[in-house]
Amino acid sequence: MNKTAKIFVAGHTGLIGSAVVRRLQSEGFSNLLLANHTDLELTDTGAVARFFDKHLPGYVVLAAGRVGGIIENQTYPADFMNANLAIQLNVLKAAHETGVRKLILFASSCMYPRECPQPMAETALLSGQPEPTSLAYAISKLAGLQMCLAYNQQYGEQRFIPVIPNSAFGPNDNFDPKSGHVLSSLIRRFHESQLTGAQSLTLWGSGTPRREFIHTDDIADACIALLTGNTTTLTLPLNLGTGKDFSIRELAESIARVIGYTGAIEWDTNKPDGAPRKLLDSSRLRGFGWQPVVDFEKGLQDTYQWYLDNTLSKEPAHES
Secondary structure (H helix, E strand, C coil), X not given: CCCCCCEEEECCCCHHHHHHHHHHHHCCXXXXXXXXXXXXXXXXXXXXXXXXXXXXXXXXXXXXXXXCCHHHHHHCHHHHHHHHHHHHHHHHHHHHHCXXXXXXXXXXXXXXXXXXXXXXXXXXXXXXXXXXXXXXXXXXXXXXXXXXXXXXXXXXXXXXXXXXXXXXXXXXXXXXXXXXXXXXHHHHHHHHHHHHCCCXXXXXXXXXXXXXXXXXXXXXXXXXXXXXXXXXXXXXXXXXXXXXXXEHHHHHXXXXXXXXXXXXXXEECCCCCCCCEECECXXXXXXXCCCCCCCHHHXXXXXXXXXXXXXXXXCCCCXX
């Protein structure tokens, strides 16, 4: 793959997209095609078609989409489905019609059945119903994944590669407790509790569900490997995880340590837990040569430092 190849990173300001851009730039790729939301509305079929016709990217990383935590998934399920289905339909169709050589689509581990053998192998997809609290989002991402496979099957070329990362974290995450995922939301809540000297912090659920977390630098490394490597014989889709999971209670305790919060952690068991466990079997991708390298605790520290350096000045002052 030539370092001057034109690569369109959709969602380049988001959590995964920004990590992919950083990694591509560090590897010397000099022809990145980036478009802000105001410049290109990915849910607009005509706008996406015109963008691809004009710029003719050779490679595409589809990291754009509407994402959020349990509260947002439960409150706006139609919005989640509309946005994600439209983005995937538009980008995949335009990529096919303009001859994109390779496209990577990021799906989601929430597509797996709620009750699923652990670790979850790609063959378990569609073997049961996903977790109800994120069902609309899960179905929309399943549709995108299946569309990649359908294009490959119908046209006899393995150009569209769906990957399934587990819970991602790192710089550029969403730290809003109402709309962010669990790790980033907890960072903000523990930071604010530590700042105000709160004696206790109450979290949703029982703390017993287990989750696998992967730093976006590891995701970006996998993305580069797939863009530049020979993927024609890979069995798709591809799970993308570290192989290690933590209970939400363990996660909360780790974040408290990193931040320096010493108050009590309490649990509201009247609130939903979500799926009991989500650990991925990433042996397909590991067999391709990729391995995660970011230490979890170090990744937490770096993410918290990014939060301190980049988000506090943009938030309203905390009322004492």
